[in-house]
Amino acid sequence: MEQSQHLCRLCPRNCGVDRSRQTGFCKAGDKVKLARAALHFWEEPCISGEEGSGTVFFSGCPLQCVFCQNHQISAECYGKEISIERLSEIFLELQNQGANNINLVTGGHFVPQIIQALDMVRRDLKIPVVYNSSGYETVETLRMLKGYVDIYLPDIKYFSPERSRRYSHAPDYFEVASKAVQEMFSQVGAVEFDERGMLTKGVIVRHMVMPNGVEDSMDILTWIAENLPLDDILVSVMSQYTPFYKSTEFPEINRRLTQEEYDRVLDWMECMGIEDGFVQELSSAKEEYTPDFSLQGV
Template sequence: MSDKFQPKYIKTHETGALKEKISRAYSLMESCRLCGRNCNIDRLKGEPGFCKIGKEPYISSSGPHHGEESPLVGRFGSGTIFLTGCNLGCIFCQNYDISILGEGSKYTIQKLALKILYIQSLGCHNINFVTPTHQMPMILSAVDIAIEGGLNVPVIWNCGGYESIEALEILDGVVDIYMPDFKYWDDTPARKYSNTPDYPEVARNALKEMHRQVGDLVVDDRGIAQRGILVRHLVLPGGLSGTKDFVKWLAREISPDTYINIMSQYHPCFKAHDYPEIDRRITGDEYREARMWAVNEGLRLDK
């Protein structure tokens, strides 16, 4: 592997900086500020925060995934590890059994490290932590052990966009690819549907920090992503995700070369049936319009 594409965590591990980052990450849990919600409770003493996860890893499922964006999948798939719990509370969540109802199993750090190495041994092109931020200290601890065991594929942080800058600074030099959602441009739907009125501001700041760390998405000669940011944006019915304003901001404030997946798959799940305005799929016109806005801004669109 050329130095150009060596995962960032290798040097961070070699210099001892990763151990220091792990210690900082755990100290953030003492008055939890791992995400934008800032619950300020002591998770190390077992106090429950919004995400309801303590200090042990909780995993829902794992394995090669071929349904992710094409630069992540290649021939052998993206090595997904789905974390239990979530720092958001989206009332339309498609994975609410995992994120809100807590489906999953308690792991040890060692078992998670072995899982990471097993997934790599299957040929997966990356380790893709899905909804990871509220479990960040335990993930970093497992990555540290996995590096000793030969981990050498890019680490993906596949998150909701509601990350604190303090937490992201710890991830600097560990994460190769950020894959944040950007859910809402405006505070009102963020409050109503995800219980996070400050989501737009927190997510805008988070995306800026992520891009500062890893830049635009870079692929190798096989077309496999090695570094950078890939943004996901789910189009909600009735323009509630604020796509037009968001893609304009993304192109102008982050980069016109940002890789973005404008997602069409919204369907009413969980409690969405209680909200008539989002109790439907989006129309073809809504989706085409959203893509056209992104194209007009010159962004790199996933197929």
């Protein structure tokens, strides 16, 4: 997709901007922009392993959450513009560093460029490609990735349109994300692991529990149990919420999660029969969850 010739419709915002002339809702132009490309050790164990996940953090984001822990790159679009050729080189450099996979973090607004870069290294790239997403993706854009992505790592952040409107200006979030996750599963199918226990194919659905969001989390887990094949996916429930960025403007989320809130969600997860996956311990946010965006590896 040449942005100079087509108005951008890659994400659900459908802003129709010519990104060769101005930035889209995602804050990005038509040139790939990265904030970091390095080994990362704090994803789920079957993604990071001991060697690390080869994470590529793209600048900009179509969702723009008010609490984003990566707001320097998502909202402020900090990063460095690179060529598609350079992006393909980065994939191989991470592989050579021993990465278990190539982990594309929030790259939905650069899907055409990602595809071009993967095509350049198709014969040399031997590790799985992970698509790490907010879940706010169009089915049409995801279908462009069929055959390129081995592992999908989407969030389902909200069930309530009111919450997604208030915190991400996206009242259609769940409607969009639920269809996106089903499309992801239809592409890659059931989870598969190698002899080391590393994920080679499949979907891990993530959900971060938020303050005053227990009922929303329960609704999401209910939907997962009723609409996705629990034996064929993994579910990752996270407790790492920390009030970053504009959280101070929203008193109800301007705090950490309580143990009582988290326990209620985990109890409901068990009631729903969701057994395969990961659960974070409730603890203080760790610095590792917010990488140092210093253009490392870019």
